[in-house]
Amino acid sequence: xxxxxxxxxxxxxxxxxxxxxxxxxxxxxxxxxxxxxxxxxxxxxxxxxxxxxxxxxxxxxxxxxx
Amino acid sequence: xxxxxxxxxxxxxxxxxxxxxxxxxxxxxxxxxxxxxxxxxxxxxxxxxxxxxxxxxxxxxxxxxxxxxxxxxxxxxxxxxxxxxxxxxxxxxxxxxxxxxxxxxxxxxxxxxxxxxxxxxxxxxxxxxxxxxxxxxxxxxxxxxxxxxxxxxxxxxxxxxxxxxxxxxxxxxxxxxxxxxxxxxxxxxxxxxxxxxxxxxxxxxxxxxxxxxxxxxxxxxxxxxxxxxxxxxxxxxxxxxxxxxxxxxxxxxxxxxxxxxxxxxxxxxxxxxxxxxxxxxxxxxxxxxxxxxxxxxxxxxxxxxxxxxxxxxxxxxxxxxxxxxxxxxxxxxxxxxxxxxxxxx
Ligand SMILES: Cc1ncc(C[n+]2csc(CCOP(=O)(O)OP(=O)(O)O)c2C)c(N)n1
Ligand code: SF4
Ligand code: SF4
Ligand code: SF4
Numbered sequence: 001x002x003x004x005x006x007x008x009x010x011x012x013x014x015x016x017x018x019x020x021x022x023x024x025x026x027x028x029x030x031x032x033x034x035x036x037x038x039x040x041x042x043x044x045x046x047x048x049x050x051x052x053x054x055x056x057x058x059x060x061x062x063x064x065x066x
Numbered sequence: 067x068x069x070x071x072x073x074x075x076x077x078x079x080x081x082x083x084x085x086x087x088x089x090x091x092x093x094x095x096x097x098x099x100x101x102x103x104x105x106x107x108x109x110x111x112x113x114x115x116x117x118x119x120x121x122x123x124x125x126x127x128x129x130x131x132x133x134x135x136x137x138x139x140x141x142x143x144x145x146x147x148x149x150x151x152x153x154x155x156x157x158x159x160x161x162x163x164x165x166x167x168x169x170x171x172x173x174x175x176x177x178x179x180x181x182x183x184x185x186x187x188x189x190x191x192x193x194x195x196x197x198x199x200x201x202x203x204x205x206x207x208x209x210x211x212x213x214x215x216x217x218x219x220x221x222x223x224x225x226x227x228x229x230x231x232x233x234x235x236x237x238x239x240x241x242x243x244x245x246x247x248x249x250x251x252x253x254x255x256x257x258x259x260x261x262x263x264x265x266x267x268x269x270x271x272x273x274x275x276x277x278x279x280x281x282x283x284x285x286x287x288x289x290x291x292x293x294x295x296x297x298x299x300x301x302x303x304x305x306x307x308x309x310x311x312x313x314x315x316x317x318x319x320x321x322x323x324x325x326x327x328x329x330x331x332x333x334x335x336x337x338x339x340x341x342x343x344x345x346x347x348x349x350x351x352x353x354x355x356x357x358x359x360x361x362x363x364x365x366x367x368x369x370x371x372x373x374x375x376x377x378x379x380x381x382x383x384x385x386x387x388x389x390x391x392x393x394x395x396x397x398x399x400x401x402x403x404x405x406x407x408x409x410x411x
Contacts, residue, residue, distance in 0.1 A: 013080050017087030017269075022282035046067060050243055053091025053281075054081060061067065 006042040007059055011035065014056035020048035071095070071102040074128050082126055084119060087281025089240040089266030093187050094123050097158065100250040111154040114143040116168060119194045119268070120160030120187035127158075137168030140175040140184070147180045156254070161188040165201040165221050176227055176259050183253045184261045186223070189268035197271030208275055224302050224310065227261050231312035234260035238307050240267065241285035245294050245307060252309060265292065336407035338362050340385060343409070347382035357385040358400050362407035385409070
């Protein structure tokens with residue numbers, strides 16, 4: 001699995017509802033083999049974090065950490 | 067990004083019980099954020115819930131919480147607010163709980179206007195029990211109990227709660243996030259009964275039957291059905307998201323007319339002796355005078371004496387100081403009549 005550069009994902013809290021995947025304006029998130037993956041190009045808009053009903057995804061505060 | 071709202075959630079109980087994509091998680095999270103922003107905490111805030119999937123919310127709040135019988139969160143909340151007005155009281159519950167079995171409490175609690183805030187997760191269905199049509203299910207919706215489409219019109223919570231001031235009714239949705247946050251915040255700050263009707267998704271037991279594959283598809287459907295209206299509103303149409311609020315209309319009291327009688331200096335009053343006074347007993351068309359505390363008043367205009375000869379004889383032409391002082395409001399009554407003279411000596 002590719003490391004996630006901008007988002008932290010909590011696989012225990014996550015219920016794979018795909019809201020983050022669908023809300024991301026640049027479609028960099030996807031569910032691959034039951035895990036949320038992040039492709040290149042995140043614009044750090046925080047939409048995934050704001051919409052996740054399970055507090056399972058967070059955008060890292062400093063760019064490039066992880 | 068400020069994530070301190072997590073202090074208000076019992077994260078050790080996460081992942082929470084709701085289905086993937088259920089809107090209740092969003093309600094819980096955003097209410098927690100707003101409470102944290104206002105610096106409310108476990109010491110000054112109580113959360114109350116009823117029964118249903120939505121009713122599980124208070125159990126995830128790091129606050130003193132009450133999980134009441136079905137339909138009764140408002141009764142508990144109003145009671146808490148009555149005995150402990152220093153506490154902030156919030157209600158987290160569902161449209162079925164608040165609108166159908168608890169509908170009567172909604173009518174009367176809102177009427178009494180206690181300072182509590184209600185967050186109603188309005189998923190237009192009975193979620194917990196398996197997807198039966200509830201009070202807010204739109205007409206025509208296919209549900210477990212209405213496979214050919216719900217035949218009845220829904221309860222219009224917005225109309226009921228805005229029927230007479232004071233009121234605060236906001237309708238928002240879990241998709242219209244900024245609007246949602248504004249409504250939560252304004253409702254928490256409102257002094258009096260405030261109600262936030264949050265259009266939310268029950269993807270598992272409502273959405274799927276309606277043909278939606280994901281919660282986000284339902285969000286898009288909310289976006290088609292509703293639009294945000296800005297500014298101060300008295301009422302909301304059924305397809306509008308916004309805030310309808312009104313304060314008590316203060317009826318201005320008519321200012322009491324106080325007639326100021328010009329003070330007549332006692333020296334300029336006409337002097338009467340008690341014998342002279344006796345002449346004015348109303349007989350033969352004469353005026354009726356009485357004396358009170360050394361002054362003479364003309365009682366001819368009094369209804370008491372119209373035609374009543376007996377009464378007239380009893381009172382007219384006499385010094386009534388003693389009688390009037392023991393009568394209730396006697397003095398005020400006498401002062402209404404014209405002052406015509408003073409008693410000599
Ligand atoms: C006295 C009583 N009657 C009926 C029930 C069954 N019941 C449990 S939850 C519920 C409906 C809840 O609907 P809603 O408030 O919309 O919550 P949701 O599950 O949709 O979030 C009903 C009818 C009950 N628990 N108690
Ligand atoms: S929105 Fe949250 S719970 Fe849903 S798939 Fe994304 S991370 Fe998981
Ligand atoms: S921060 Fe914005 S761009 Fe980045 S993954 Fe989340 S939604 Fe997509
Ligand atoms: S049944 Fe519906 S309301 Fe209940 S948790 Fe699942 S999606 Fe949410």
